[in-house]
Amino acid sequence: MKFENNLAFAQQLDKADRLNTYRSKFFFPQHNGKDVVYFTGNSLGLQPKTTQSYIQQELNDWSAFGVEGHFLAKYPWLSYHEFLTEKMAKIVGALPEETVMMNQLTVNLHLLMVSFYRPTQQRYKILCEAKAFPSDQYALQSQVKFHGHDIADALIEVSPREGEYHIREEDILSAIEKNKDSLALIMIGGVNYFTGQVFDMKTITEAGHKAGAIVGFDLAHGAGNIKLELHNWNVDFAAWCSYKYLNSGPGSVAGAFVHQKHLSNTNLPLFAGWWGHDKKTRFLMDSTFVPMPTAERWQLSNAPVFSMAACRASLDIFDEVGMDALFEKSRHLTAYMEFIVAEINKEKNNCLQIITPAQNRGCQISIVANGYGKALYNKLIENGVIPDWREPNVIRCAAVPLYNSFEDIYRFGEILKSLL
Ligand SMILES: *Cc1c(COP(=O)(O)O)cnc(C)c1O
Numbered sequence: 001m002k003f004e005n006n007l008a009f010a011q012q013l014d015k016a017d018r019l020n021t022y023r024s025k026f027f028f029p030q031h032n033g034k035d036v037v038y039f040t041g042n043s044l045g046l047q048p049k050t051t052q053s054y055i056q057q058e059l060n061d062w063s064a065f066g067v068e069g070h071f072l073a074k075y076p077w078l079s080y081h082e083f084l085t086e087k088m089a090k091i092v093g094a095l096p097e098e099t100v101m102m103n104q105l106t107v108n109l110h111l112l113m114v115s116f117y118r119p120t121q122q123r124y125k126i127l128c129e130a131k132a133f134p135s136d137q138y139a140l141q142s143q144v145k146f147h148g149h150d151i152a153d154a155l156i157e158v159s160p161r162e163g164e165y166h167i168r169e170e171d172i173l174s175a176i177e178k179n180k181d182s183l184a185l186i187m188i189g190g191v192n193y194f195t196g197q198v199f200d201m202k203t204i205t206e207a208g209h210k211a212g213a214i215v216g217f218d219l220a221h222g223a224g225n226i227k228l229e230l231h232n233w234n235v236d237f238a239a240w241c242s243y244k245y246l247n248s249g250p251g252s253v254a255g256a257f258v259h260q261k262h263l264s265n266t267n268l269p270l271f272a273g274w275w276g277h278d279k280k281t282r283f284l285m286d287s288t289f290v291p292m293p294t295a296e297r298w299q300l301s302n303a304p305v306f307s308m309a310a311c312r313a314s315l316d317i318f319d320e321v322g323m324d325a326l327f328e329k330s331r332h333l334t335a336y337m338e339f340i341v342a343e344i345n346k347e348k349n350n351c352l353q354i355i356t357p358a359q360n361r362g363c364q365i366s367i368v369a370n371g372y373g374k375a376l377y378n379k380l381i382e383n384g385v386i387p388d389w390r391e392p393n394v395i396r397c398a399a400v401p402l403y404n405s406f407e408d409i410y411r412f413g414e415i416l417k418s419l420l
Contacts, residue, residue, distance in 0.1 A: 003339040010410035013336070019321060019329050019401060025049055026247075026403045031384030037408045037415070039387040041400035042193075042221060042364050045247030045314075054313040058305050075312075079279075080303040081296075084253075087315040091246075091323060092219065092238070093229035094257050097294040101242070101311060102275075103301075105220055105254040106135045108239035109187075111298050112256060113139070115270045116185065116214045116237050119147045119154075123184045123212070127175060129167055130159035133193045136218055140187060156183075165355035166197040173207050180211035190228075190238075191221035194390055196356035196364035198226055202233040209234065220244060223255060224318065225362035227327055230257050237262075245400065246318070248311035253304055258295040266291055273300030321402065329401035330363045336406055337365050337399055340413035348420045355394065364398040366390075369420070376419060383415045 003009070014020050026046040028035035038046060061073035070078040081101050089099040102108065117126065124147070126140055144154045158175050160167050176183065186208040191198050201217055208215035216237040222228055224245030230238055238257040242248035262268060274282060276297045278290040291297045318326075341352050353368045369376050377389040387397045399409055 001335075003336055005340060005343045005410070005413065007407070007410055010336075010406040013332075013406035017329060017332075017406070019325060020405065022317070022321065023403045023405060025317065028403075029386070034384065037385040037412045038404070039385070039397040039399060039408075039412070041247070041403070042225070042244055042396060042398035043388055044243055044250060045224075045245055045400070046403055047249065048247055048313050048317055050316070051249065051310050051313040054309040055306055058309050075309075077303060077305050080305050080308050081253075081299070083312055084308060084315055087319045088255055091228070091315075091318055092223055092240070092255070092257060093227070093233075094231050095260055097263065098231060098257050098260050100256050100295040100299060101253050101308065102256060102296075102299045103254055104251065105218070105239055105241040106139055108254050108256045108298075109136065109139045109216075109218060110143070111271055111300075112216060112237045112239060112258070113143050113185070113187070115258075115262075115268050115298070116216060117143050117147070117187075118269070119144075119149060119184045123182055124149050125154050125156055125179055125182045126185045126187055127156045127158065127172075127179065127183060127208075127213075128186075129172075129188050129192060129199075130157040131194060132157075132189055133218070133220065136187070136189060166192070166195050166357050166360075167199075169200055169203065172199070172204060176204075176207045176211050176213070180213075183208070183211050183213040186213050186215045188217055189221065190217040190219045191226060191362055191364075193221050194366065194394060194396075196221075196361050196366050196396070198222075198357075198360040198362055200360070201235060202229070205233050205235050219255075221362070221364070224326075225330075225364075227323065231259065234261075235259060242311050242314070246311070247314040247402070249307065252307040253311055256295060256298055258298065263293060263295070263297075270298060271300070275299035275301055275303075317402070326401045330399075333399040333401060333404060333406065333409065334361060334363055334365060337397065337409050337412075340409055341365075341367065344413060344417045344420070347417065351420060363400055364396055367395045367397065368393050369395060372420070379419045380415065383419070385412055385415050387412075 061069045065072045084101045085096045089096045158172050205215045214236045219240035223240035240255045242252045272289050276299045351370050356366045387395050
């Protein structure tokens with residue numbers, strides 16, 4: 001499609017967009033009486049207008065039933081997490097039995113590594129991407145140390161080449177090959193939080209398995225953003241949060257995936273809690289742990305119902321829309337954003353550089369504004385655009401297909417241009 005850089009054209013695209021009505025199902029922060037241009041759904045997704053009633057339902061049932069709400073609530077708390085499973089599984093391309101909503105992201109990464117990072121004298125290395133999200137780096141480092149290995153020796157970080165922003169897939173594959181005798185685990189952010197680069201998880205998983213390693217992904221920036229087929233790709237485990245693209249509210253409950261092939265292995269070591277015990281006999285309160293036959297085995301505690309209620313409100317929307325429709329709009333929005341940036345560059349001396357690879361991206365575009373520092377980001381905020389800033393010099397913009405519009409992108413372009 002041939003794009004145009006004007007308001008009427010952007011509005012015409014919005015009219016033709018069959019997801020356009022979903023925008024009105026979300027609350028937008030206001031700036032001078034108008035919706036802000038919200039490009040930070042990759043950090044904290046907007047609040048669906050339905051969320052309050054989902055949480056209110058649980059408050060009502062708590063006041064009406066007290067402890068009996070575990071059974072009598074409209075959505076009984078005892079099994080509340082089960083209401084999320086199927087819809088979540090669809091979003092990440094997993095079987096319901098492979099999927100569970102529990103805890104928070106970094107907690108889940110640790111719990112899964114307890115089971116899947118089992119280093120030996122020979123095989124103890126972990127391969128990850130350089131400059132992974134700090135929490136992931138700390139998690140990996142502490143796991144390595146916990147097992148008595150040396151971080152400098154055991155952690156292999158694959159970096160972009162000199163002068164490049166994203167990591168070449170061939171460099172990941174050759175690092176796997178090179179370390180194939182000592183590699184225990186590959187743990188990569190499936191979508192890099194900084195550049196927005198999407199990794200070829202299928203190929204990396206295959207290569208990892210061929211090398212004899214376990215392969216897991218952090219999908220904080222993947223879940224709800226890109227097409228995922230965790231089951232078919234044969235990924236061993238994964239974890240993600242629900243407050244970014246999944247719009248479940250600050251610090252909301254996270255997700256975890258364990259591939260079906262591991263579920264029959266009841267000898268897998270794990271850190272256990274009562275919610276991972278077989279639900280049929282959980283309340284016999286016996287001292288012997290009998291594992292759930294599903295990913296629910298990794299649960300420790302009973303369900304945090306309020307954050308799960310927020311998550312349920314959001315997943316109901318995803319389920320109604322369907323991921324394929326979202327991906328289609330997402331591609332269209334990012335293509336328009338790319339076009340608008342190119343238009344600005346024509347007038348502004350090519351000062352904007354998109355560092356997100358065009359062939360491997362979700363809805364996030366990371367932009368380096370050469371010659372401009374954080375002041376540019378501050379001015380965007382002052383002018384009603386909310387992107388985010390990542391040191392040392394990147395402005396991240398996520399045009400989220402559920403609630404962002406082509407007009408948002410046009411307005412962003414006009415404001416950005418006026419500040420350069
Ligand atoms: C957002 C994000 C986190 C945050 O971890 P929490 O445990 O949810 O605080 C971790 N890893 C990555 C890759 C992220 O993008």
